[in-house]
Amino acid sequence: MSDAPRFAPGAAVRVKDDWPERRGPCHIRTPHYIRGRRGTVVRPLGAFANPEDLAFARPAPKRTLYHVLFEQEPIWHEGKPADTIMVEVFEHWLEEA
Amino acid sequence: MAAPPRPESLALLDRLMAALEAKGIVTEAEIAERQANTDKASPETGARMVAKAWTDPAYRQLLLTDGKAAAEAMGVSMAGAPPLGVLENTPTRHHLVVCTLCSCYPRAVLGYPPNWYKSFAYRSRAVREPRAVLAEWGLNLPDSVEVRVVDSTADYRWMVLPMRPAGTEGWDEARLASLVTRDALVGVAVAKPA
Amino acid sequence: MSDDTPIPATHDIGGLARFHCTPVEHDEVPPDGFGRKVDALRQVLAQKGLMTVDELRRGIEGIPEAEYFALGYYERWLRSITALMIEKGHVQKDVLE
Known part of the structure; x- marks a missing residue:
């Protein structure tokens, strides 16, 4: 999974609406509030060992990490329209929007 | 304001340090050195x-x-x-x-x-x-x-x-x-x- | 958020209504000796390859909710480090007593 990044800057993406914490012990770095949300790739940040494996001392293949930009207002139904949230998201949490 | 650590937490740290030292895993000196380094940032x-x-x-x-x-x-x-x-x-x-x-x-x-x-x-x-x-x-x-x-x-x-x-x-x-x-x-x- | 959104994990507190009206206190008190020692211990154990930061987080995230919010920051770290050292067999369970 440390191949070339699947998404380029500007790509429209959607964060998977997945809730592994409901299935059992896990460690995930994708905050709840962006799951299922559409965002825009700012840029790939490089490939890093998957924290979901590192947390359990399992072999941890590298995954591409992205900076993804979201609009604040649709998430919270408050805030100024132009305000944004930028979050580091691993590739396996992203799909094409 | 952050509350000070409870007495039981202080005691737990002492016991954990003692157990790790007894197993030869860490020493108080290396922890102190690491702490001094971290304090400098x-x-x-x-x-x-x-x-x-x-x-x-x-x-x-x-x-x-x-x-x-x-x-x-x-x-x-x-x-x-x-x-x-x-x-x-x-x-x-x-x-x-x-x-x-x-x-x-x-x-x-x-x-x-x-x-x-x-x-x-x-x-x-x-x-x-x-x-x-x-x-x-x-x-x-x-x-x-x-x-x-x-x-x-x-x-x-x-x-x-x-x-x-x-x-x-x-x-x-x-x-x-x-x-x-x-x-x-x-x-x-x-x-x-x- | 809509009512059918799953409840986030305890530590996943971005946007949580529970703290909506809690002012952010200007608490500038530096970490005490206990906290700095726990911090240094974590670093040394990581340097020795005995635990990763993701394992530390997994342990913190596993603390029951009431204690998660009641314990101090470095008390949560110590809880997690101790549990990890027991889990990995580096120390015995009686260290808790």
Whole structure:
């Protein structure tokens, strides 16, 4: 999974609406509030060992990490329209929007 | 204010240290040495980096593309430290850094994260109502400025490059650095006026 | 958020209504000796390859909710480090007593 990044800057993406914490012990770095949300790739940040494996001392293949930009207002139904949230998201949490 | 550790936590640390020492895993001396090293990191480093970026375009470019290299160029050892990303504030964009999941913070260049950064209130509110949090701390940004909250969730650590205050033309780096507070480097403030 | 959104994990507190009206205190007190020692211990154990930061986080995230919010920051770290050292067999369970 440390191949070339699947998404380029500007790509429209959607964060998977997945809730592994409901299935059992896990460690995930994708905050709840962006799951299922559409965002825009700012840029790939490089490939890093998957924290979901590192947390359990399992072999941890590298995954591409992205900076993804979201609009604040649709998430919270408050805030100024132009305000944004930028979050580091691993590739396996992203799909094409 | 953060409460002091409970007596049972102090006792647990003593027992854990004793057990680890008995197994030959760690020594009190190496912990003390590590602690002394960690204590040395401070926001003065981040402030010096910003002041240099304000006066040296080539360094500014390095800072924005490879924060770790920029820190090393200032003599900071970044061995083993996570990558450092630097976010540039502009007249139309203000960055605010938070870690909603834990307390990720650019410790190599800012030192220990302050208690407020680790607080439940900051972690939950900064991402949802950043303008309210900034206003409570005295920073009112006009609607023409985009507030970009940066939730530090993974392998990078993020520092803000604040805007250089007006009226500081000709100032040297040391004098400029005195305007760069730790709060400005996290984005809960702007650099102090001249 | 809509009512059918799953409840986030305890530590995943971005946007949580529970703290909506809690002011962010200007608490600038530096970490005490206990906290700095726990911090240094974590670093040394990581350097020795005995635990990763993701394992530390997994342990913190596993603390029951009431204690998660009641314990101090470095008390949560110590809880997690101790549990990890027991889990990995580096110390015995009686260290808890």
